[in-house]
Amino acid sequence: xxxxxxxxxxxSRYPQIEPNGSLLVAWQxxxxxxxxxxxxxVAASRIYHLLNANAKVTVIAPEINDEIKEREEKGLLxxxxxxxxxxSDLKLYETKKLPKLNNFSEDExxxxxxxxxxxxxxxxxxxxxxxxxxxxxYYLAKLQGLNVNIADxxxxxxxxxxxxxxxxxxxxxxxxxxxxxxxAKLLKDKIGQMFTDVEINKVLENINSVRxxxxxxxxxxxxxxxxxKRMDWMIKVTENYSIKEWSKIDEDQIDKIxxxxxxxxPKFPL
Amino acid sequence: xxxxxxxxxxxSRYPQIEPNGSLLVAWQxxxxxxxxxxxxxVAASRIYHLLNANAKVTVIAPEINDEIKEREEKGLLxxxxxxxxxxSDLKLYETKKLPKLNNFSEDExxxxxxxxxxxxxxxxxxxxxxxxxxxxxYYLAKLQGLNVNIADxxxxxxxxxxxxxxxxxxxxxxxxxxxxxxxAKLLKDKIGQMFTDVEINKVLENINSVRxxxxxxxxxxxxxxxxxKRMDWMIKVTENYSIKEWSKIDEDQIDKIxxxxxxxxPKFPL
Numbered sequence: 001x002x003x004x005x006x007x008x009x010x011x012s013r014y015p016q017i018e019p020n021g022s023l024l025v026a027w028q029x030x031x032x033x034x035x036x037x038x039x040x041x042v043a044a045s046r047i048y049h050l051l052n053a054n055a056k057v058t059v060i061a062p063e064i065n066d067e068i069k070e071r072e073e074k075g076l077l078x079x080x081x082x083x084x085x086x087x088s089d090l091k092l093y094e095t096k097k098l099p100k101l102n103n104f105s106e107d108e109x110x111x112x113x114x115x116x117x118x119x120x121x122x123x124x125x126x127x128x129x130x131x132x133x134x135x136x137x138y139y140l141a142k143l144q145g146l147n148v149n150i151a152d153x154x155x156x157x158x159x160x161x162x163x164x165x166x167x168x169x170x171x172x173x174x175x176x177x178x179x180x181x182x183x184a185k186l187l188k189d190k191i192g193q194m195f196t197d198v199e200i201n202k203v204l205e206n207i208n209s210v211r212x213x214x215x216x217x218x219x220x221x222x223x224x225x226x227x228x229k230r231m232d233w234m235i236k237v238t239e240n241y242s243i244k245e246w247s248k249i250d251e252d253q254i255d256k257i258x259x260x261x262x263x264x265x266p267k268f269p270l
Numbered sequence: 271x272x273x274x275x276x277x278x279x280x281x282s283r284y285p286q287i288e289p290n291g292s293l294l295v296a297w298q299x300x301x302x303x304x305x306x307x308x309x310x311x312v313a314a315s316r317i318y319h320l321l322n323a324n325a326k327v328t329v330i331a332p333e334i335n336d337e338i339k340e341r342e343e344k345g346l347l348x349x350x351x352x353x354x355x356x357x358s359d360l361k362l363y364e365t366k367k368l369p370k371l372n373n374f375s376e377d378e379x380x381x382x383x384x385x386x387x388x389x390x391x392x393x394x395x396x397x398x399x400x401x402x403x404x405x406x407x408y409y410l411a412k413l414q415g416l417n418v419n420i421a422d423x424x425x426x427x428x429x430x431x432x433x434x435x436x437x438x439x440x441x442x443x444x445x446x447x448x449x450x451x452x453x454a455k456l457l458k459d460k461i462g463q464m465f466t467d468v469e470i471n472k473v474l475e476n477i478n479s480v481r482x483x484x485x486x487x488x489x490x491x492x493x494x495x496x497x498x499k500r501m502d503w504m505i506k507v508t509e510n511y512s513i514k515e516w517s518k519i520d521e522d523q524i525d526k527i528x529x530x531x532x533x534x535x536p537k538f539p540l
Contacts (some may be wrong), residue, residue, distance in 0.1 A: 022296035024443035025429040159295040173294035
């Protein structure tokens with residue numbers, strides 16, 4: 001191998017591509033219609049996660065289990081139809097009139113927002129024990145441009161679920177790309193242990209208070225220099241204390257940290 | 271407060287809803303067209319994550335940065351157009367002919383699959399320094415039923431990104447629902463430390479080998495009883511060893527674990 005060939009190997013300054021993963025994202029279903037077809041345990045789990053994200057959930061199933069019944073009784077579901085799925089259900093809330101977009105005006109934007117919220121299913125989740133019907137629903141929905149997940153049939157999924165840890169604003173998704181759902185759950189529990197005795201929302205508040213404090217401190221220099229200096233310092237501050245330490249810091253200690261700006265940081269305990 | 275009122279408080283057997291989160295999912299963009307508008311640092315980061323998930327990436331931007339150029343030179347991008355965005359770009363690959371779905375035949379399904387893969391943008395990601403144009407692209411795309419992310423403008427996002435840890439098949443998304451991106455990065459590094467010296471793919475292989483071994487072991491009883499017994503045992507097995515231990519287990523040790531089925535599990539070191 002010549003020198004020039006060797007130089008070609010992995011000389012990139014940029015992160016190396018590692019294919020065959022998924023694109024992990026936090027989907028925004030707040031106030032958006034989501035359709036759940038099925039009324040069993042998997043459907044109930046989907047509904048739980050959807051409600052945690054403030055979705056407007058419509059359930060269609062001849063029978064629903066006790067968990068879904070309880071969500072219904074508490075008024076958490078947008079609609080429950082105790083019957084089998086029908087193809088027209090995919091357009092349950094669709095209106096004939098598509099909003100206009102000619103002038104790119106705020107008024108037109110508002111009407112499109114309303115149309116998105118009132119008329120469209122953002123996601124279609126199917127969890128029924130009928131592979132043939134599941135497949136039919138998938139292709140019907142895809143032809144209409146909808147995002148679909150057919151439980152337990154990876155090739156018929158626009159997106160997969162995984163194990164989810166939740167504490168306050170913090171959410172963590174552990175995905176093994178379908179290779180090991182049990183390991184994902186195991187890791188979720190292990191990651192969860194990291195946050196015992198940690199008040200996540202307080203950590204976030206504290207970090208934001210420090211940022212706010214640094215922002216109010218008037219430094220010399222151009223606007224760009226000041227922003228860059230503050231950002232660099234914020235990176236150092238955030239990493240200077242552990243999550244457990246950030247969770248224990250009180251107002252006086254925030255002041256101590258801010259006073260050190262833009263210099264050396266005080267050690268914990270402050 | 272009467273007894274019946276007390277009984278109403280939190281008597282649910284089901285997980286309590288904790289609203290204002292997102293729906294965390296692993297989006298499947300493998301072989302799907304994704305449009306990236308923009309050629310700067312944020313666009314480059316989006317492209318990196320998209321390529322990790324085998325998307326067909328089309329980039330539209332008058333200029334692209336060195337990282338994107340390198341991806342282009344390595345032939346990793348589907349298309350790069352060095353120009354400004356035009357509304358018709360949202361339909362860049364769309365064909366006029368919508369596939370038919372009359373008979374729900376495998377042949378029709380295949381044509382729909384091809385149409386999805388060849389014609390449609392699964393996601394539209396915008397990362398340009400022009401809030402007015404960004405907003406126009408968002409509403410144009412939404413009217414066409416597309417999934418959109420406008421970088422740094424949460425109200426114009428169907429989905430958010432977060433900090434992502436990757437090791438083999440394992441992917442972990444840390445989201446603070448927009449409240450603390452720096453904390454998300456900090457947590458990502460901390461979670462990453464858990465996996466130092468851990469070969470994730472070996473952990474998954476080992477767990478799957480044990481499951482396979484248990485499956486081959488003939489137990490007495492009905493098919494349902496056998497499946498239930500094996501599933502219960504698999505839960506115990508998975509949790510019996512730490513991730514680091516699972517990563518160190520070799521073939522002989524796998525046999526030892528399988529031999530213990532369905533009884534008491536051997537302790538580590540095996």
